[in-house]
Amino acid sequence: MRLTIKNPQDFWCGILFVALGALAVYLARDYEMGSALQMGPGYFPTWLGGILIGFGVLIGGLAFRIESESSEGLGLDTWAFRPWLVLTAALALFAVMMEANLGFVPSLLVLITGCALAHKDVHWRETILLAVCVTAGAVAIFSYGLDMPYPLFWWSK
Amino acid sequence: MEQLLQNLVLGFSVALTLQNLAYCFLGVFLGTMIGVLPGIGPLATMAMLLPLTYTLPPISALIMLAGIYYGSDYGGSTTAILVNLPGEGSSVVTLLDGHPMARQGRAGPALAMAAIGSFFAGCVGTLIIALVGPPLANVALKFGSPEYFSLMVMALVCASVVGTGSLLKSLAMVVVGLLLGIVGTDVTSGKARFTFGVPELNDGVGIAVVAMGVFGLTEIVKNLGSAQITPTILQGKITGLMPRWEDLKICFGPMLRGSSIGAVFGPLPGLGGTISAFTSYMAEKKLAKDPSRFGKGAIEGVAGPETANNACPQTTFVPMLTLGVPGSASMALMLGAMIIHGITPGPQVMTARPDLFWGLIASMWIGNLMLLMLNLPLIGIWVKLLQVPYRMLFPIIMTLMGIGIYSLNSSGTDVLLMAFFGFIGYVLVKLGCSFPPLILAMVLGPLLEENLRRSMLLSDGDPSVFFTRPISCGFMVATGLLLLLFAVPALRRKRSEVIKDD
Numbered sequence: 300m301r302l303t304i305k306n307p308q309d310f311w312c313g314i315l316f317v318a319l320g321a322l323a324v325y326l327a328r329d330y331e332m333g334s335a336l337q338m339g340p341g342y343f344p345t346w347l348g349g350i351l352i353g354f355g356v357l358i359g360g361l362a363f364r365i366e367s368e369s370s371e372g373l374g375l376d377t378w379a380f381r382p383w384l385v386l387t388a389a390l391a392l393f394a395v396m397m398e399a400n401l402g403f404v405p406s407l408l409v410l411i412t413g414c415a416l417a418h419k420d421v422h423w424r425e426t427i428l429l430a431v432c433v434t435a436g437a438v439a440i441f442s443y444g445l446d447m448p449y450p451l452f453w454w455s456k
Numbered sequence: 457m458e459q460l461l462q463n464l465v466l467g468f469s470v471a472l473t474l475q476n477l478a479y480c481f482l483g484v485f486l487g488t489m490i491g492v493l494p495g496i497g498p499l500a501t502m503a504m505l506l507p508l509t510y511t512l513p514p515i516s517a518l519i520m521l522a523g524i525y526y527g528s529d530y531g532g533s534t535t536a537i538l539v540n541l542p543g544e545g546s547s548v549v550t551l552l553d554g555h556p557m558a559r560q561g562r563a564g565p566a567l568a569m570a571a572i573g574s575f576f577a578g579c580v581g582t583l584i585i586a587l588v589g590p591p592l593a594n595v596a597l598k599f600g601s602p603e604y605f606s607l608m609v610m611a612l613v614c615a616s617v618v619g620t621g622s623l624l625k626s627l628a629m630v631v632v633g634l635l636l637g638i639v640g641t642d643v644t645s646g647k648a649r650f651t652f653g654v655p656e657l658n659d660g661v662g663i664a665v666v667a668m669g670v671f672g673l674t675e676i677v678k679n680l681g682s683a684q685i686t687p688t689i690l691q692g693k694i695t696g697l698m699p700r701w702e703d704l705k706i707c708f709g710p711m712l713r714g715s716s717i718g719a720v721f722g723p724l725p726g727l728g729g730t731i732s733a734f735t736s737y738m739a740e741k742k743l744a745k746d747p748s749r750f751g752k753g754a755i756e757g758v759a760g761p762e763t764a765n766n767a768c769p770q771t772t773f774v775p776m777l778t779l780g781v782p783g784s785a786s787m788a789l790m791l792g793a794m795i796i797h798g799i800t801p802g803p804q805v806m807t808a809r810p811d812l813f814w815g816l817i818a819s820m821w822i823g824n825l826m827l828l829m830l831n832l833p834l835i836g837i838w839v840k841l842l843q844v845p846y847r848m849l850f851p852i853i854m855t856l857m858g859i860g861i862y863s864l865n866s867s868g869t870d871v872l873l874m875a876f877f878g879f880i881g882y883v884l885v886k887l888g889c890s891f892p893p894l895i896l897a898m899v900l901g902p903l904l905e906e907n908l909r910r911s912m913l914l915s916d917g918d919p920s921v922f923f924t925r926p927i928s929c930g931f932m933v934a935t936g937l938l939l940l941l942f943a944v945p946a947l948r949r950k951r952s953e954v955i956k957d958d
Contacts, residue, residue, distance in 0.1 A: 309888070311887060315883075326649075331647075335918075336912055336913065340642040340644070343638065344650070348635070351635070361624075382681060383677045387673070394858075394869070398869075407859075410851075411851045414855075429851060433852055441863075449866075
């Protein structure tokens with residue numbers, strides 16, 4: 300009997316859950332297990348990790364038997380790679396800039412410009428206008444209206 | 457009866473203070489505003505606005521959050537009627553007849569009927585909470601740890617069973633959520649678990665961080681990735697807002713039936729607005745003299761489901777407030793907010809903080825009244841908002857998300873975490889997983905572990921305790937039956953056919 304993956308979506312989902320479960324069990328090995336009567340900090344996470352591995356195996360295993368109901372599958376061409384990566388990066392950059400005390404204004408400008416780059420067609424003039432307006436609005440609302448104590452620029456204290 | 461009256465008077469005296477009225481208004485207004493935006497459902501709206509409530513006093517925070525919840529729900533219906541674009545879940549039903557009505561130039565009555573239906577449901581819902589709450593809390597006071605454990609297991613299974621997508625994946629997502637709930641310092645042993653040495657994680661992962669990641673960021677990525685739908689926004693002015701007298705007369709029955717359906721489905725864990733709205737729609741279609749009118753702009757097809765859908769949010773508060781066990785992801789967010797404000801959820805809330813309990817209930821009625829009065833005059837603004845192109849809208853939403861999360865602890869780590877959850881969230885969406893079970897499980901995780909631990913102490917480590925105590929056994933049997941019912945694939949297929957049929 301040849302095994303073929305009939306439902307790649309479920310198959311990879313199963314793999315992911317097995318991996319997450321294994322990670323949980325692995326991390327929990329440092330925590331004291333205890334017994335059912337005296338549950339240690341490791342008891343609950345270890346069990347959950349085990350259960351998750353079980354679900355993962357079941358989901359992944361069924362992928363060999365049951366056709367996918369949706370025809371969509373897991374085609375990588377349906378992934379929105381650009382917004383997915385760009386938006387995550389823009390937020391991460393915002394976080395790092397705020398953390399580095401570079402100031403509210405530059406961080407927001409970067410975040411908004413970054414967001415605009417996530418869209419298929421970038422209108423530069425519109426983007427810059429939007430970034431300036433939204434930043435000004437945010438500063439007015441959050442810094443002056445709500446008195447949030449974040450420095451506006453890296454030189455302001 | 458006298459007790460009930462006294463309680464309601466207490467509630468209104470709390471809810472009617474100027475401050476609480478203002479926060480209620482703010483919640484309803486902001487909730488509707490964000491909820492109107494296509495593709496942003498009540499959960500995403502709540503997650504986005506949750507940080508705003510953190511600095512308020514507990515009662516005002518909860519009142520505002522509740523306002524955001526039913527405001528965004530109503531906002532979704534507005535979008536469904538005006539734009540042929542279903543927002544989330546339940547507004548799909550409103551769309552069926554609401555949009556045809558709008559096409560026929562009857563957008564005004566459709567929107568008004570939705571608002572009147574919401575208010576009607578709000579009144580019924582408030583009464584039901586006031587009536588059912590106290591006796592239920594009394595029963596719940598007798599619950600021990602095993603009962604709580606079983607109840608939570610039932611809530612989690614219910615949420616997975618009725619959710620969209622595969623049952624197995626939803627159950628797995630519950631487990632992932634429980635694991636996420638573990639992150640942080642263990643209350644009993646003081647041991648830091650799953651923190652990867654990051655000190656910010658010692659207090660656990662914030663519910664707002666995860667919710668904003670998977671409902672906010674992931675949702676935006678999904679919207680940007682999907683083929684651009686050009687929404688058919690209604691052109692021209694909306695006139696004749698008020699429904700005719702005969703419209704009201706036709707709709708009285710559907711509203712009455714709708715609120716009963718919603719009130720029954722609301723408190724059941726996992727069942728929500730969508731299912732009640734569908735049930736109501738099908739009921740009205742069956743009862744109608746001329747069913748062929750449905751789908752072509754029958755006003756009953758708006759009033760019934762909309763009422764059912766809005767009776768739900770009210771009554772979903774019942775298990776959350778009286779038992780301390782939320783039945784849906786939105787209620788999990790409410791519960792999370794309560795915990796943040798130092799209120800231990802559970803049946804004791806009603807006796808220990810009657811001002812909070814009854815104030816919240818009274819505020820829901822007031823909030824619904826505000827919705828009714830607010831939304832009709834403000835419809836012009838919502839239409840304008842819908843005309844803003846998405847490519848200008850989402851950077852603003854992202855900005856609000858970024859600032860909101862950063863302001864929680866003035867910490868960039870939280871923002872990084874949100875970005876991470878949004879990133880992973882998109883992968884999970886692509887793998888066909890849904891998030892409401894995860895959020896619910898994340899909030900319930902610590903409670904579940906604590907009650908398991910106590911139950912085990914109680915029973916000398918014998919797991920049969922969950923089946924030997926009658927109430928707990930009842931919950932467990934119900935859970936088993938549900939799983940059995942939905943694990944049979946044939947049955948499951950039939951269910952989706954039934955829904956598709958309509």
